Amino acid sequence: MGYENVTQSLTKVIEMKKITKKFGDFVANDSVNLDVFKGKVHALLGENGAGKSTLMNILYGLYSPTSGEILINGKKVDITNPNIAIEHGIGMVHQHFMLIKPFTVAQNIILGQEPTSKMSVLNMKKALKDVKEISERYGLYVDPNAKIEDISVGMQQRVEILKALYRGAEILILDEPTAVLTPQEIVELIQIIKNLTKEGKSIILISHKLKEITAAADFCLIIRRGKHIDTVVVSETNEEGLASKMVGREVSFSVAKDDKESGDEIFSIKDLIVKDNRDIIAVDKLNLSVKKGEILGLAGIDGNGQTELLEAITGLRKVESGEIKINGENITNNTPFQVISKKISHIPEDRQKRGLVMDFDISENTILENYYKYPFAKRGVLQYDNIRIYAKELIDKFDVRPKEESKMARTLSGGNQQKVIIAREVTNNPDLLIAAQPTRGLDVGAIEFVHKALIEQRDNDKAVFLISFELDEIMNVSDRIAVIYEGKIVGIVDAKDAEVEKLGLMMAGGGNE
């Protein structure tokens, strides 16, 4: 029927016309148009860095557009700050939750529009009542007195949605809402979205995941590198069609990978117990092993002990009890320095926090673990000539751009930063490569590169331990899949036999128990 025909009879609540946004020379949005209709879900699809969030931050008044105009209910508006957006009934749930961790749920919801008695004194009684009321009305149950830092990510998302509804939002922007949820929680979220549209709310759903767009959205705007590509009716297209529009070429969903016999067990964890920062047991008698020439994927929802497990292996966190062995050697509670010397390399979860010294240049970053060794240092004095030659080699081999070893790490794009880390870690020629969230925030091209690098390690008969919250990635890249839930391995399956539903259930604590 076509987009024009389908939408003819609908009420436009938002029109964004020819929106352009520049940051210096960088064009984040280039003449993008977006219409949102009452009671409908409009998806916004594009790769990481395509400009989706920028467009929404403009609608929400966090950025001001370089040019273009916005109409709400047919009237031109000038949204210079979030207050104005809120007044116009726009609410936004950000990808990185905008919650104050030490505050309670209720305090977070009322912040900025606090019910008060005389003299600006907070009226928490009324606040609790209000929160309870809306949470019941939309079926979004939360404990208003719980502190944010103590509740699950799924709960935090509900708080975010409640925050918007508390402000009387008619139009709800959800920015990558499923990135942190379990498959079951995603189903619940889609149900919540449907409830909301039934009540007449309009939803803008930002996502780079095709599945949830086809499951939840009515229409879909596709943008690529800031440019407006197309708006389609979701029921008239399919995942492949959306994908090729998003990336600009045909994409294959599977990762090219040959079958391979795995070898002997090289790395093992036995009855490992690790505590988190709050002194609560995060890894609970965990057992695991990785063989030569295989990729073991660890599936699980964020916050089930993955971070603590990683830090325990790499010597960054104390092990309470249990045993970690590589090549038969016990490395429990070794220092990071010792762990590295036992031929374990690690692509860290947070590349900007752990992986790189952002104020060092590329060449200095390539020697992070080896700076004191010959040929990089001689009698404690750094040999910059040798360091530069080495960095150049790595830059060439791993196609880091720009090809200048004296560029500060800070100035590189996320994908190139990740390439520097991978170059460094792989070149250390480890027996075990641990890759944590190696593709987070990267675009399709960079993701393919990372996956290839991991598979190459495996093909060279090395062990690879992949940790990811993206179930698709785990299923596509791994040979075996272990599922972690509340610090325990709740199941291990061969990747060939894995099914999403089953894994999802295990990730949520159901399943094999």
Next chain:
Amino acid sequence: MIETILSNLALIIGTTLMYSTPLIYTSLGGVLSENSGVINIGLEGMMVIGAFAGAAIGYFVGDPWIAFIGAGIAGGLFGLLHAFACVTFGANQVVSGIAVNFLGAGIALFLSRMFFEGATMTKSIALDNKMPRPLNGVFPDGSLLKIIFDNQYATVYLAFFMVLIIWFFMYKTKYGLRLRSVGEHPTAADTLGISVMRIRYFAVIMSGVFAGFGGAAMSLAIVSNFRPTLISGHGFIALAAMIFGKWKPQGALLACLLFGGAQGLAVFLGQFDFEISTQLISMLPYVITIVVLIGFVGKSAAPSADGIPYEKEHKY
């Protein structure tokens, strides 16, 4: 015997209150600024200018309260300067604070020389024009309460009252909630339409006002004039007390009392002909602070966004 002990104890409590007072005001200033996300290492300079303004206005005008408020305004102006750098221009907050310390001391002495015939010491305020002592002569001679409260200046009681006010403001009013939210997660506050800039300006200016009060509590009450060494490190001690008190007004109060108490103890012990040198006793407050920090305080509890300039259109 017991009587002597009790009266000695009362004496120590009295000196504790006296020495703690300037620190309490100043560390409250620190609490406000840092909870909004702006590190204020310039408290020392703001205290100096407050001490000078208090002494000078007190000398010329003769009214201690006008002088006290004037000291607050003087400190507040330096707070404004700090806010201008840190909030509007995203300055390195530590560097700006160091600058404020130099400027505070420099300008106070400069002005002193201008208004007091080239002297770096202001002329003494007449005894009647100093801060009043509300409980002077209220208690019977020889009673313990008299030992504690007879010579305490109004600034002492006001300081405690201010702790209460600031606590109430921070935890019971909507502006306090907003101020803390800005210090924890400014972007979140911004998305809810809270002006990070306005709140930070308010908080940093108020931190200057309170540091100014702290300086005046020195020059208008404990002594009766301003001189170059009057405020020597008190601002830094107040800053330490604020950190020690885990960025909370009630915590800062306790830390200031601990520090004042150690100083009170040092003064008390100093009057005896001990074998220990008075110099070693004077070290006591500082040693105790370090020991307490090592023993009792875990990792820091600073507001998450403390010290990070907030930029609205930040391209990630």
Next chain:
Amino acid sequence: MKLTFKDLRKKIYIFATEKTIGFTLISIFLGLVVGAIFLAAAGFNPFQAYGIILRGIFSKPSYISYTIVRATPLILTGLSVAFAFKTGLFNIGAEGQFIIGSVVATATGYFLHLPLLIHIPVVIISAVFAAGIWGGIAGYFKAKFGVHEVISTIMLNWIALYFQNFLIYTEGFQKPGGETSYSIQPTANMMILKTWKQSEAGREWLLQHPFWKDLLRTPLNWGFLIAVLMAILVWFILNKTALGYRLRAVGFNKFAAEYGGINVNKNMIISMFIAGGLAGLAGALQVVGVSHKVTLIAAMEGYGFDGIAVALIANSSAMGCILAGLLFGALKYGGAKIQPFMQAPSEVISIVIGSIVFFISIPKLIKVILSRKNKKGGSK
């Protein structure tokens, strides 16, 4: 190639915003302007005042050598603060480390009786070592107990101050009848040509050479040379050695350093030890070169705090510390002269220094001011 006004403005803009040194120079200029405004508002002629300051620094050989003597401790305390900065630590404790350095130098200089060529090195090394430990304590507290170094160094400053006073009152060290210690042995004295200056031949020669006589009238000593050598050494350590790599990695991003196998705690202690040693060296040189003894002190003398300003103006660069230390020393020495000559408050120097540091804290302001002018220039 005609240089138009617009081109010039653009050049200034680039110089001020893209080059650290350009930005520093502009900040210094603006700081002097603020000082001038204060002087003018108080009814003094700022040009006259700055004239007196300039002449007070350069017009006589002895003035220059006094300036150098004044600058020497500031260069070293500046280096101390800058070194810690590079490892991500804020050393407010240079003050106390300076005190420890000077008191230990005085003690070893007075109590030990050693031959000339051995005595001075022994004095200096023991002072540096003691002050290094004093700084290292703060690093240890941070590494082991998580005590913020800003607080612990503030406390250690006061403890050092009372420690010095305590020693001065100790029998055998206190000079009878005074609130100072005994002076160090002549063998520990590092003044340039000290014995020769007082010898018959020396006095004769100096009488005939007024330039040298004036220059050597001052406590000019080898300290400045040592400070410059230290700056070079610090630069080399930080930028050219594996140790420097470690320290900088910890300073820029301790999480990444830890991940890379670098022992963060150990390096924080090392950094504070070296920083303390540098400040202690300042104290030791002050004793062997200038004061020869320690005196009772009631409040902080400010060498450490001035060192913070020096490090900030130098943008924590080792070589910059030499220049910033000289600038600071010169302003302090020359600035003191406007008091007697024109009754203008010499504290204007603190205002100038404070303003320079203030402008350095806000690079954006200068960018905004200059770019606005640029835009206006462009639209005309």
